[in-house]
Amino acid sequence: MDIRPYHLDLARPLETARGTIAEREGFLVRIRYADRSGLGEAAPLPGWTESLDACREALEWAPDLATDEDWGVALGETSAPAARHALSLALSDARAKSDNTPLYRYLGNERLVRRVPVNATVGDGPPQETARRVAEAVDQGFDCVKVKVGARSVDEDAARLRRVREVVGDDVVLRADANAAWDRDEAEQAMDAFDPLDLEYLEQPMDADEVAAHAGLRNGGNEVPIALDESLASRPVADLLAAEAADYLVLKPMALGGPDRARGIARQARQAGVTPVISTTIDGVVARTAAVHVAAAIPEIPACGLATADWLAEDLGPDPAPVADGQIEVPQSKGLGVDLGDE
Incomplete structure (x- = not known):
């Protein structure tokens, strides 16, 4: 699994009752599963999910729980929401590619949605x-x-x-x-x-x-x-x-x-x-x-x-x-x- 940090500035601050959002930080995750590469993203948001440090720790810990063909334990044991999002998305991306289908169809909608x-x-x-x-x-x-x-x-x-x-x-x-x-x-x-x-x-x-x-x-x-x-x-x-x-x-x-x-x-x-x-x-x-x-x-x-x-x-x-x-x-x-x- 590859983990790469990123930082993105907002074009303009978003003013909300919970405060101002001016930037987003997180991690890009790439997982190799069943000969396919899957891409995921973890973008923790304080007050909603885990902290950035806790997210990084959870992502770095996940491969120790998984094998190349079985990431179910890692998904089950990862309680940090943003980190689990990255893992789940990367695996779903790889599996949908293996099924030769768009992700939304892999998620359960058999109809064409443009x-x-x-x-x-x-x-x-x-x-x-x-x-x-x-x-x-x-x-x-x-x-x-x-x-x-x-x-x-x-x-x-x-x-x-x-x-x-x-x-x-x-x-x-x-x-x-x-x-x-x-x-x-x-x-x-x-x-x-x-x-x-x-x-x-x-x-x-x-x-x-x-x-x-x-x-x-x-x-x-x-x-x-x-x-x-x-x-x-x-x-x-x-x-x-x-x-x-x-x-x-x-x-x-x-x-x-x-x-x-x-x-x-x-x-x-x-x-x-x-x-x-x-x-x-x-x-x-x-x-x-x-x-x-x-x-x-x-x-x-x-x-x-x-x-x-x-x-x-x-x-x-x-x-x-x-x-x-x-x-x-x-x-x-x-x-x-x-x-x-x-x-």
Whole structure:
């Protein structure tokens, strides 16, 4: 197994209620399996996954648990999510290549999927700036935009979203993401303030562990649907589904430990009547393309948070999944479909 560190600066900082993201660091992993080379990426994000040092340690330890033909023990014993993501992705890439099939078909969708709908993401900013950025995204062909909220007061965020509606109208699908910024009173205030704005959902209004509070908020008579994201990094999905705490689950393969786990959780969600949405943690091209394949493996997936390539000032290699008119292209070559030119 080959492990190579990388560092990527963002083209512009992403302002969220949890803080500012200005760079991404991680590791590219290459595994030789059944005479095929598989590519993976580990991009740990503090507060979501293990630290960078813990990720490196887990990756360096993994080969001691595996043989050339059996990496199952390494996958089972690797608890660090980003490290396991890299291992799982690299193995899936190699196996899909051996099967002469694109990764999304290896993950379980036998139908041809050429494109997946995606949303644009707009960070924190004053009302006029927020509306301008949403309008720019709509001009680029997006019909679904997620706006970061929670860094300001609820009233200020409501004013931002009202201004967006005034500028782009009612035909654009809007999502709001609070990144667990509020307590119960603030979340209830936000639900009331956002109710007239026809949001598709409000994402993670409260702390990740507030499962019962999210269930109460969801069933409190307000019509704003609830999506959970951070909660999936700290609580078993079965707990969230049993509590009926969400209408949507936002699944980040990097934070969940791999494309295989994200695909499995998506199945669980659908069986419980909850809608899965696939998103990235602003990863490099390897993990981002893997997330595209996960989304393509889920029938009738709504717009996903995969249009994140332009947040990076530079990438790890050419992008095989460009975005146009609010859709991201799904690579149809064998395996992952990413060529870094160093194999």
